[in-house]
Every structure is written in C-alpha cells, then in structure tokens.
Amino acid sequence: xxxxxxxxxxxxxxxxxxxxxxxxxxxxxxxxxxxxxxxxxxxxxxxxxxxxxxxxxxxxxxxxxxxxxxxxxxxxxxxxxxxxxxxxxxxxxxxxxxxxxxxxxxxxxxxxxxxxxxxxxxxxxxxxxxxxxxxxxxxxxxxxxxxxxxxx
Amino acid sequence: xxxxxxxxxxxxxxxxxxxxxxxxxxxxxxxxxxxxxxxxxxxxxxxxxxxxxxxxxxxxxxxxxxxxxxxxxxxxxxxxxxxxxxxxxxxxxxxxxxxxxxxxxxxxxxxxxxxxxxxxxxxxxxxxxxxxxxxxxxxxxxxxxxxxxxxx
DNA sequence: TGTGTGAGTTTGAAAAACAAACCATCAAGC
DNA sequence: GCTTGATGGTTTGTTTTTCAAACTCACACA
Numbered sequence: 615x616x617x618x619x620x621x622x623x624x625x626x627x628x629x630x631x632x633x634x635x636x637x638x639x640x641x642x643x644x645x646x647x648x649x650x651x652x653x654x655x656x657x658x659x660x661x662x663x664x665x666x667x668x669x670x671x672x673x674x675x676x677x678x679x680x681x682x683x684x685x686x687x688x689x690x691x692x693x694x695x696x697x698x699x700x701x702x703x704x705x706x707x708x709x710x711x712x713x714x715x716x717x718x719x720x721x722x723x724x725x726x727x728x729x730x731x732x733x734x735x736x737x738x739x740x741x742x743x744x745x746x747x748x749x750x751x752x753x754x755x756x757x758x759x760x761x762x763x764x765x766x
Numbered sequence: 767x768x769x770x771x772x773x774x775x776x777x778x779x780x781x782x783x784x785x786x787x788x789x790x791x792x793x794x795x796x797x798x799x800x801x802x803x804x805x806x807x808x809x810x811x812x813x814x815x816x817x818x819x820x821x822x823x824x825x826x827x828x829x830x831x832x833x834x835x836x837x838x839x840x841x842x843x844x845x846x847x848x849x850x851x852x853x854x855x856x857x858x859x860x861x862x863x864x865x866x867x868x869x870x871x872x873x874x875x876x877x878x879x880x881x882x883x884x885x886x887x888x889x890x891x892x893x894x895x896x897x898x899x900x901x902x903x904x905x906x907x908x909x910x911x912x913x914x915x916x917x918x
Numbered sequence: 919t920g921t922g923t924g925a926g927t928t929t930g931a932a933a934a935a936c937a938a939a940c941c942a943t944c945a946a947g948c
Numbered sequence: 949g950c951t952t953g954a955t956g957g958t959t960t961g962t963t964t965t966t967c968a969a970a971c972t973c974a975c976a977c978a
Binding site for chain 2 (some may be wrong): 619621622625628629634639640648649677698704705710713715718725730731734735737739741743744748749750753756757765
Binding site (some may be wrong): 803804805815816818819837840842 | 927
C-alpha cells in the first residue's frame with residue numbers, strides 16, 4: 615500500500631479542532647476563574663479582540679461556552695461554561711500541573727481542595743482507581759486500516 | 767488602577783507555549799503510539815514537513831522529546847518522549863476522552879487498561895482520591911496583584 | 919548506473935494573527 | 949442636551965505563519 619494522505623482518525627485531533635487554536639484554552643481558563651466578560655477576558659489573556667471574537671464564537675458554536683445576556687439595554691453578553699465545557703477543566707488542571715512542575719519555580723496559582731490539601735491532580739482508571747501508566751495501556755484501533763503505526 | 771497590558775501569569779499559558787501550537791500535541795500522540803520517525807509522523811498528523819521540523823525542534827528544546835540517532839551512515843534520527851514528555855500523556859488522555867464523549871459516536875481508539883477494563887480516565891485529588899469537581903476547588907493566587915478576576 | 923529511502927530545506931502563494939483605531943448603544947453627570 | 953465613560957464588539961492595513969509542492973543530500977542496494 616502507498617501514500618495515506620489522510621491523517622489518523624482521532625478524538626484528540628477532533629478535540630483540538632475545537633479548543634486547539636491559540637487562546638481558546640486561555641479563554642476557558644478565564645471563564646473557569648469566573649471571568650465571563652469580553653473586555654476582561656481580552657485583558658487577562660492578551661488576545662487581540664478580533665481573534666477573541668472568533669474564538670468565542672467557535673467555542674459557543676461547539677457547545678463549550680454559552681452566551682448569556684446579562685443586560686437588556688444596551689444588550690450585553692457574558693460567556694459561561696456549558697456542562698461539556700466544564701468537562702474540559704481536568705485538561706486544564708493537568709496542563710497547569712505540568713507547567714508548574716517543568717516550567718516554574720513557584721506556581722502562580724494553587725488550588726485548595728475541599729479535603730484540605732493543595733490539589734495535585736492525578737489521572738486514574740475509573741474502573742480500578744489505579745494511576746494510569748503507559749505500560750498498563752494497550753491501544754485498540756477501531757477504524758479499519760489503522761493501527762498504532764499508521765494506515766496499512 | 768488601569769490598563770494591565772500584561773497577561774495573567776499562569777502555568778497553563780506556559781505549558782501552551784511549549785505544546786500549544788498546531789500539531790505539537792498530535793506529534794506527541796504519534797510518539798506515544800510508538801511512531802518515532804519524521805516521515806511517519808508527517809503522514810499520520812498531516813503536518814507540513816517544514817512545520818513538523820519546527821515543532822520537533824521546539825519539543826526537543828523544551829525537553830519534551832529527545833532526538834536519538836538510530837543509524838550512523840547516513841545519520842538518521844528518531845524522536846522519543848523524555849520523562850517530562852511522558853507526563854503529558856494524561857493531558858492527551860483527557861482530551862481524547864472529551865473528544866470521544868462530545869465529538870464522536872464511536873471512539874476511533876480505545877485503551878485497554880491492565881485491570882481488564884476499557885480505560886475511562888478520571889482526574890482525582892492525589893491526597894484524598896476524590897474526583898475533582900469545580901465546587902471543591904478554591905484558587906489561591908500567589909503573584910502579587912493578581913486575583914481570580916485579574917490584575918488589581 | 920540507477921532506484922529507493924529518510925530527513926529534512928526551499929520556494930512562492932494563501933491564510934491567519936496582530937495592533938490600533940473605530941463604532942454603536944446606552945447611563946450618568948453637568 | 950452635551951459630554952464622558954462602559955461595554956462589546958468591527959474595521960483596517962501590516963506582519964507572521966502556514967501551506968503544498970518541489971527539491972536536496974547522503975547513503976544503501978541491485
């Protein structure tokens with residue numbers, strides 16, 4: 615067989631199609647911090663305003679954020695996470711933890727968990743509760759023709 | 767106080783500075799699947815070759831990947847995850863799970879965990895083992911001037 | 919000598935990001 | 949009623965980046 619020309623079918627790629635552009639995840643970060651308004655998001659992310667407009671529209675279209683009118687006259691809107699958006703929080707927490715570990719001396723933000731400890735997020739298998747390690751995983755490819763190494 | 771002009775100091779932003787550009791996380795995905803060579807990564811991600819060159823260089827410089835010579839004459843290299851790179855696997859797993867849930871009917875790839883179950887990754891607090899929910903988190907900002915809402 | 923493989927570079931055109939200024943709608947103060 | 953200030957965007961013109969396709973270089977193998 616020869617030249618694939620098609621990329622690997624993959625939910626990671628799909629997810630990045632929604633939140634993978636520059637600023638998208640920073641917008642989500644702000645929304646999670648309780649910053650819901652255009653001007654404040656623009657300030658805190660340093661995103662150009664036209665780009666921010668485009669990112670917000672994409673996130674709303676994809677069902678990650680929801681545009682809520684908070685003032686009638688003049689019409690004013692703010693952005694809130696949907697349940698699907700809320701489910702991206704762990705992605706941000708894992709990225710933050712990675713950045714703290716490898717890119718920072720002192721973490722700029724720490725989350726206190728309700729159990730009393732400062733949060734150190736870990737990814738575990740829901741079934742058995744074990745922390746996920748690479749050696750414990752075996753990939754099964756469900757799209758005909760594709761395997762770990764690529765298209766056959 | 768007035769015009770910040772500086773974005774929020776944040777490890778998420780820092781992490782995205784390393785892996786946030788288009789294709790970076792797809793490159794990492796391939797490397798995790800055991801695809802270590804330039805041509806194969808280019809095929810499976812559909813990244814333009816010059817862009818791939820730039821991304822690989824950045825990932826190597828940042829200590830996420832390691833360039834390993836696997837052939838002497840002619841010199842040939844492949845890319846392997848470092849321990850720091852390996853720590854990004856949970857980020858990809860959470861993104862994949864999100865994509866599976868919200869963007870796909872049938873997941874293209876399923877990971878079988880050593881416990882026997884198909885992997886459903888969850889993010890928990892390392893201290894208490896509880897799944898992380900937004901209401902259970904309180905942010906503490908360690909950079910003077912910054913709070914949840916922004917620069918004061 | 920000629921073909922193939924692998925890891926990139928080079929090139930020129932198209933798309934995206936950027937900064938800065940601008941606009942529309944209103945409320946409140948003077 | 950005129951001006952100032954918020955807020956949530958658009959518009960404009962320039963700079964960067966991306967992109968596809970072709971090319972290069974070093975070698976192995978036949």
